[in-house]
Amino acid sequence: MTATDRAATPAARTRKGILPWRIERRPDPDRIGVYRLVAVLVGLAISLIVAPILSGVPVGDFYKAIWTGTIGTALGWSNVLTIAIPLTLAGLAAAIPYRLSLWNVGIDGQMLMGAWAATGVGLWLPNAPGPLLILVMIIAGLIAGALWIVIPTWARVAFGVSEVITTFLLNFVAVAWLVYWCTGPWRAPGVAGGIRAAQVPEQSWLPMLDIHGAQVNLGIVLVPLLPVAFWAYSRFTRRGYEVTMLGANPQAGGYAGMRVKRHLITAMLMGGAIAGLAGAINMLGTSHELSPGLTYNTGFNGLVVAVLAGANELGVLALSAVYSLLLAGGGSLGIIGVSSDLVFAIIGVTLVFGSLGEAYARLRLVRTTPRGASSPTAPPPSITPSLPGSTESEGAS
Amino acid sequence: MADGIVASAVATAIGGSTAILLAATGELLVEKVGVYNIALEGVMLVGALSGLIADVNTGSWVIGLLVGGLFGALFALCFGFITVVLRTDMIVVGVALIFVALGITDVVGSKYVGVSVPDPIPKLPIPGLSSLPFFGSAIFSQSLITYLAAALPFGVAFLLSRTRHGLNMRALGENPHAADTAGIPVVGWRLFYVAVGGAFGGIGGAVLTLGIIGAWITNVTAGQGWIAFAIVFFSGWRPLGVLLGAYFFGALSVLGTVGQVEGWDLPSEVFTVLPYVGTVAVMIIRAWSQRRRGGISWPAALGLPFYRG
Numbered sequence: 001m002t003a004t005d006r007a008a009t010p011a012a013r014t015r016k017g018i019l020p021w022r023i024e025r026r027p028d029p030d031r032i033g034v035y036r037l038v039a040v041l042v043g044l045a046i047s048l049i050v051a052p053i054l055s056g057v058p059v060g061d062f063y064k065a066i067w068t069g070t071i072g073t074a075l076g077w078s079n080v081l082t083i084a085i086p087l088t089l090a091g092l093a094a095a096i097p098y099r100l101s102l103w104n105v106g107i108d109g110q111m112l113m114g115a116w117a118a119t120g121v122g123l124w125l126p127n128a129p130g131p132l133l134i135l136v137m138i139i140a141g142l143i144a145g146a147l148w149i150v151i152p153t154w155a156r157v158a159f160g161v162s163e164v165i166t167t168f169l170l171n172f173v174a175v176a177w178l179v180y181w182c183t184g185p186w187r188a189p190g191v192a193g194g195i196r197a198a199q200v201p202e203q204s205w206l207p208m209l210d211i212h213g214a215q216v217n218l219g220i221v222l223v224p225l226l227p228v229a230f231w232a233y234s235r236f237t238r239r240g241y242e243v244t245m246l247g248a249n250p251q252a253g254g255y256a257g258m259r260v261k262r263h264l265i266t267a268m269l270m271g272g273a274i275a276g277l278a279g280a281i282n283m284l285g286t287s288h289e290l291s292p293g294l295t296y297n298t299g300f301n302g303l304v305v306a307v308l309a310g311a312n313e314l315g316v317l318a319l320s321a322v323y324s325l326l327l328a329g330g331g332s333l334g335i336i337g338v339s340s341d342l343v344f345a346i347i348g349v350t351l352v353f354g355s356l357g358e359a360y361a362r363l364r365l366v367r368t369t370p371r372g373a374s375s376p377t378a379p380p381p382s383i384t385p386s387l388p389g390s391t392e393s394e395g396a397s
Numbered sequence: 398m399a400d401g402i403v404a405s406a407v408a409t410a411i412g413g414s415t416a417i418l419l420a421a422t423g424e425l426l427v428e429k430v431g432v433y434n435i436a437l438e439g440v441m442l443v444g445a446l447s448g449l450i451a452d453v454n455t456g457s458w459v460i461g462l463l464v465g466g467l468f469g470a471l472f473a474l475c476f477g478f479i480t481v482v483l484r485t486d487m488i489v490v491g492v493a494l495i496f497v498a499l500g501i502t503d504v505v506g507s508k509y510v511g512v513s514v515p516d517p518i519p520k521l522p523i524p525g526l527s528s529l530p531f532f533g534s535a536i537f538s539q540s541l542i543t544y545l546a547a548a549l550p551f552g553v554a555f556l557l558s559r560t561r562h563g564l565n566m567r568a569l570g571e572n573p574h575a576a577d578t579a580g581i582p583v584v585g586w587r588l589f590y591v592a593v594g595g596a597f598g599g600i601g602g603a604v605l606t607l608g609i610i611g612a613w614i615t616n617v618t619a620g621q622g623w624i625a626f627a628i629v630f631f632s633g634w635r636p637l638g639v640l641l642g643a644y645f646f647g648a649l650s651v652l653g654t655v656g657q658v659e660g661w662d663l664p665s666e667v668f669t670v671l672p673y674v675g676t677v678a679v680m681i682i683r684a685w686s687q688r689r690r691g692g693i694s695w696p697a698a699l700g701l702p703f704y705r706g
Contacts, residue, residue: 023482025704055504103488151677159684164435164488165627166680169673172620176666184664300496307489339507341615345500351493352479359483 021365032361033310039357040308040350044326047346055338062336069332070325077214079331082286084324085219086111086295089278090302091309091316092226093145097271099234099247099311100264106152106167107275107299109174110145112292114276115283116178117144119290122200123186130203137204138280145276146269148174153268157261163268171299178292186290196291206285217285224317226274231313243267247311275299297344301327304347308354323347402658406651408535413609414647415543416441416601416618420625421632421639422549423597428629429557430590431570431698435491436476438622439498440595441602444469446502448603449509449613456515462542462603469599470592472498477591481584484702499616509613518542518608542604549597550636557636566590570696573703583703598622620673627676631683633694642679649675 052062070076090107097104104110118137125133148170155161179195182188186197206217234240246253246263254260278298283290305323309315330343420441427434434440448465452458476494480487518540526537557563566586568576573583605621606613624646632638653668687694 022705023484025484054501105492151681155677155681155684159681159688161680161684162630165623165630166677168623169620169627169677172673173670176669179669180664180666300492303492304496307492339503341500341503343500344496345504348493348496348498348500351496352490355479355485355490355493356483359479359485363484 020368022368023363024366026362026364029362032358033315035357035361036308036310036354037357039353039360043350043353043356044346046353047349051342051346055333055342057336057338062333062338065332065336065338066329069335070329074213074215076328076332077211078216079328080324081211081214081216081220083327083331084223084320085217085285086278086282086298087301087305087324087327088223088227088317088320089274089281090298091305091320092230092302092313093271093275093278093299094303094306095309095311095313095316096230096274097267098306099243100267101247101250102156102264102268102271103164103303104149104167104268104271104275105164105300105303106149106170106174107271107278107302108295108297109167109171109299110148110272110275111279111282111295111299112171112174112178113148114141114145114279115290115294116174116181116279117141117276118280118283119181119186119197119200122204123198126201128201128203133201133204134206134284137200137284138277141276141280142273143276145279146273148276149268149272153265153272156268157264175292178290182290182292188289194291195293196287196289199289200284202288204284205288206281217281219281219285222277222281223320227313227317234313275302278302300344301347304351308351402655404535406655408538409654410644410647410651411536411547412539412543412647413650414643415540415546416604416609417621417625417628417646418546418640418643419542419549419601419604420598420622421628421643422546422553422636423594423601424625424629425550425594425632425634425636425639426553426566426590426597427594428634428699429570429696430566430587431573431696431701431703432477432481432587432591433487433491433626433700434473434476434591434594434598435488435626436473436494436498437594437598437626438618438620439491439495440469440473440476440598441605441618441622441625442498442502442616443472444599444602445606445617446506446509446602446613448599449506449512449514449606452514452516452607453509453512458514458516458518458607461514461516461607462518462600465603465607466596466600469602470596473595473598474588474592476595477588480702481587481591484704487700495622503615506613506615510615512613514607514611516607517611518604540608542600542608546604547640550640554636567696570698573698574705577703577705583705587703598625601625624672624676627680630695631676631680633683633687634696635694645679646672646676 052059068076070080090111093107093110094104117140121137121140122133149167152163152166152170155166156163182195182197188196188198206219208215208217209220234244242253242258243263246258246260250260279295283294287294301323305316305319309319326346327343330346331340333342334340420437424434424437444465447468448461451464452461472494476490479485479490520538521541522538557567565576565581568579569581569583569586577583602618605617610617628639628642628646632642649671652671653665656663656668657665
């Protein structure tokens with residue numbers, strides 16, 4: 001704890017390291033978000049230059065595939081918008097817990113469980129009227145997603161078990177659960193190849209919209225709606241304000257009488273529910289059938305979006321748009337024989353660059369005083385035994 | 398009949414947990430000095446593919462393991478530089494590097510899907526011991542690396558609790574300012590052990606492709622890096638706990654095979670999820686029992702960036 005509390009004082013600069021510089025914190029870090037964003041764009045540019053070389057295809061074909069797969073054609077636009085729906089929701093599912101420094105690394109599993117519950121309702125009520133059926137399926141998805149994060153939430157709040165590991169490991173359980181239902185009770189009759197369940201009733205398929213030639217399902221209305229709604233909630237309500245406060249300083253919130261645990265639990269369950277919604281919508285709007293590969297790492301991409309947006313809901317909306325373009329472009333690389341998983345490497349690189357940008361904003365490189373002489377302004381006030389050089393070189397050998 | 402099945406299941410459990418055991422032991426060293434390398438899954442992937450490529454091109458499993466360890470260490474050093482030197486968030490960078498590893502190994506590894514390993518890691522039965530009755534052949538007919546991996550936690554335990562350097566290492570994880578005051582280079586040693594942990598993780602990954610599975614598959618680790626990471630938590634940061642945890646995982650993962658042969662009437666997915674559910678359950682139980690005893694056992698400075706004054 002003291003490590004983060006201690007301010008950088010020039011008086012402490014008394015010892016010489018191996019290198020003639022050392023890194024210290026800037027006393028007044030500024031515009032961290034801007035540096036992070038610029039660094040992300042730099043990382044994106046570098047990745048897009050290196051990627052065709054790494055994958056060993058003609059450079060022209062590479063960019064042409066990305067162009068036609070994204071904004072170059074109506075089909076490309078359809079892909080971008082369709083990807084944006086689950087990605088934005090997954091971004092929110094990560095961002096809402098992340099505001100309280102909680103990690104939801106299990107979004108993929110929660111999405112699958114949401115889609116599973118929605119499918120269950122659909123196969124159980126095959127003759128229900130469309131709008132009602134869709135509503136019930138979506139509610140089932142919300143509940144299933146929230147239930148899937150209950151155990152990690154309980155373990156975290158009651159015993160302090162790291163939610164990073166528990167939420168992640170449950171992804172594998174969700175996949176196995178879906179494999180069981182898709183190969184057993186709900187197996188698609190007479191379909192060979194691929195693990196997938198029977199299609200849900202046709203009246204529950206989300207209607208398609210036509211936006212200037214691009215085809216996208218009705219779920220697209222949630223893309224601007226939900227982030228703005230959550231942003232307004234956290235900006236204009238008392239509970240939203242409390243969460244913002246808690247995120248900035250958890251201890252102060254506790255002293256101020258806020259019920260910290262309740263906020264933590266709400267944020268986690270909300271994240272799970274939105275992930276479940278994302279899974280249900282994705283199933284109802286695109287494949288209309290359950291399969292264990294339904295999410296294709298959307299949950300992780302959502303986590304990236306949430307982190308780079310600094311958990312800001314409007315930032316999630318904006319960055320989801322950028323990453324939808326990237327993912328759609330990456331998906332189209334399959335046409336020229338490049339694995340579409342390449343795009344995960346690019347996303348990872350942008351996230352690394354985001355961290356580098358943040359480090360650049362927070363830190364500065366300081367030339368150390370030569371020969372370990374103590375600083376001319378003030379002698380070290382403490383009893384710190386400063387043994388220049390000798391002990392360090394001994395330890396490093 | 399049934400005894401033969403149990404014996405072969407024990408053999409598979411011990412051999413199959415080698416990768417996780419190596420990775421978890423390395424991660425324990427990393428966490429003891431105050432860093433957690435959450436990118437362990439990525440480290441193992443990089444080690445798995447680079448080890449396989451080295452084996453395919455040189456025809457030697459020893460070189461395969463060494464190359465896997467080298468690339469694992471280099472990849473972990475990327476993580477170490479960004480988090481330890483630049484003091485960024487370990488979870489963010491870890492997740493990012495897992496993505497990078499997943500994407501790059503998939504693209505590079507697509508040429509090696511279906512390539513058979515020319516020189517897989519051989520079994521090395523210990524004369525005498527392997528002909529003991531009951532589990533003799535199961536326990537003592539493993540590969541050399543499995544024996545070494547089983548001995549490693551004992552070595553680490555000795556290093557940590559019986560040597561001067563081990564005391565310094567624990568100081569780095571418990572109170573880096575005190576360590577710094579005592580003249581121990583905090584950043585330098587943290588980087589060094591991130592690299593060591595990465596080397597073990599990389600060798601573990603290579604054991605997967607060169608021994609346990611014997612081929613490259615996209616995302617060959619399938620969460621084993623995460624399980625290794627979790628094992629360190631529920632070991633209570635004790636080397637022998639890591640050993641037990643890894644074998645516990647191995648036992649869970651072979652239970653499905655035993656169940657099939659014995660004719661247990663359960664869907665195979667139940668056995669698929671056992672290691673993951675078991676890991677989560679043991680983590681919760683351990684945290685619960687620690688809470689009751691009132692003791693927190695993790696290194697006090699774990700995951701905190703170090704700033705000198």
